[in-house]
């Protein structure tokens with residue numbers, strides 16, 4: 501992944517979490533003490549981010565020169581659900597390498613924070629792929645049950661509005677109206693032309709007939 | 712002085728020529744011409760930077776900071792630091808036990824940078840120095856990290872600057888060069904050429920009333936060594952483990968080298 505894209509992703513996630521910390525100074529104080537690096541490796545899309553606490557909140561990086569204490573590997577959805585609430589690793593679909601204590605400290609803090617992850621992720625993805633793509637991807641992460649229809653609608657909107665690859669119904673109607681008008685104009689023109697032709701050639705025709 | 716005004720003092724006999732954008736100028740004159748450009752743009756430099764790159768320069772710098780591996784207690788020198796974007800981040804990372812030197816050859820850029828850092832509440836661990844990358848006034852083995860962002864292409868003798876940087880780094884210390892480079896895709900290169908040669912000077916004219924300075928910037932970007940050439944220059948200067956990261960398709964590259 502191009503470093504400017506991974507930097508955009510980590511910058512967005514960092515700002516979402518740090519905004520939440522602004523309203524929760526107690527959590528922010530706790531996070532400042534977590535100086536060990538937690539690596540979170542998403543399998544698809546393939547992206548590893550590194551996190552540790554600072555006095556200004558969390559620092560999230562796309563590249564890390566310091567050694568990591570704990571590494572989590574899984575799909576974005578599995579990773580987020582694991583980090584969001586203090587559940588156990590078993591059956592979470594996430595693989596852990598290193599110290600589990602570090603994970604538990606993060607879980608405790610993130611659980612207290614009031615972050616709308618769904619919204620945050622759509623925004624992050626939206627910054628990169630466009631707002632509509634962001635919505636589709638996050639709806640694909642299956643936040644709620646009745647998302648399938650919603651997703652199909654979004655996908656249709658995305659293909660027509662954002663990618664502009666297929667015409668929308670309105671565009672088709674507009675187009676066929678325009679075609680209809682042109683056709684009528686052409687017919688009118690044809691009629692006038694024939695009329696003119698008739699006028700112009702009427703005497704000549706007579707002449708011709710005489711010759 | 713206009714940046715691309717014909718150089719009256721240029722002498723035909725002079726053999727030591729260098730590039731000022733696409734122009735060939737005497738090596739002695741390049742520094743003065745570059746200074747003209749940056750004195751002229753200093754006040755609106757940050758605004759232009761954001762507009763020119765669509766804000767992406769912040770992401771390039773963010774990644775640079777990550778690769779720097781700078782941590783509390785480190786001593787960092789930012790060369791050609793201009794308005795202090797990197798120095799600000801470094802000052803947070805090195806903490807009270809570390810030290811950051813924001814430096815630039817140009818007094819206008821340096822004073823804009825200093826004002827900006829002071830406004831942002833940075834004063835404890837940052838020092839300011841007006842200096843030339845080719846002649847660094849520090850003892851050998853002083854710094855854990857030296858950075859030069861969008862500065863090397865303005866330096867008259869780049870090899871000399873690289874040697875000078877190597878000298879002041881501690882063994883194991885690292886140099887990071889963030890600089891425009893060669894886009895890795897020919898379509899991207901074409902789009903980018905149009906952008907930088909047409910739109911950029913135009914924006915420069917509208918915002919700073921100085922199209923010439925921005926034309927110089929566009930030209931100097933094209934004259935700058937590409938990824939492999941710069942890596943080779945770092946190897947020659949004596950850096951070890953040199954490598955580079957292409958960013959935004961190679962429009963910009965971050966080169967890293969370690970002092971053995």
Ligand SMILES: C[S@@+](CC[C@H](N)C(=O)[O-])C[C@H]1O[C@@H](n2cnc3c(N)ncnc32)[C@H](O)[C@@H]1O
Nearest residue numbers: 749791792793816817820843844860861862865
């Ligand atoms: C495009 S600015 C980059 C500023 C800042 N590093 C950034 O990334 O925004 C280039 C800077 O290089 C400085 N410069 C030019 N020649 C130099 C030299 N020989 N030694 C040190 N700085 C130099 C200029 O004064 C200018 O401030």
